[in-house]
Amino acid sequence: MSLLQLHTEFILMIESNLDSPKDLNALIRTSPRFTLMFDDKLYKNRTTHEHAYIILWAAKRGLDGTICKCLNVGAKYLCS
Structure with missing residues (x-):
């Protein structure tokens, strides 16, 4: 099966x-x-730090969908 x-x-x-x-x-x-x-x-189920890493990783690769998914679940990306 x-x-x-x-x-x-x-x-x-x-x-x-x-x-x-x-x-x-x-x-x-x-x-x-x-x-x-x-x-x-x-x-x-990700921490703020993990979201920030994912957003940065996706931005470098032009993965807009991944960025949107993070933001849609409440991720906050703060510039340092």
């Missing part, structure tokens, strides 16, 4: 056992379904 064929409840159980944001990001990248389910969570 494919991971994509599992019921949502099982996918949520798998996600709840992931150890890091990198693991969640890896899961998200495997399927559009998982992107819809978990993309917001990936950005919401």
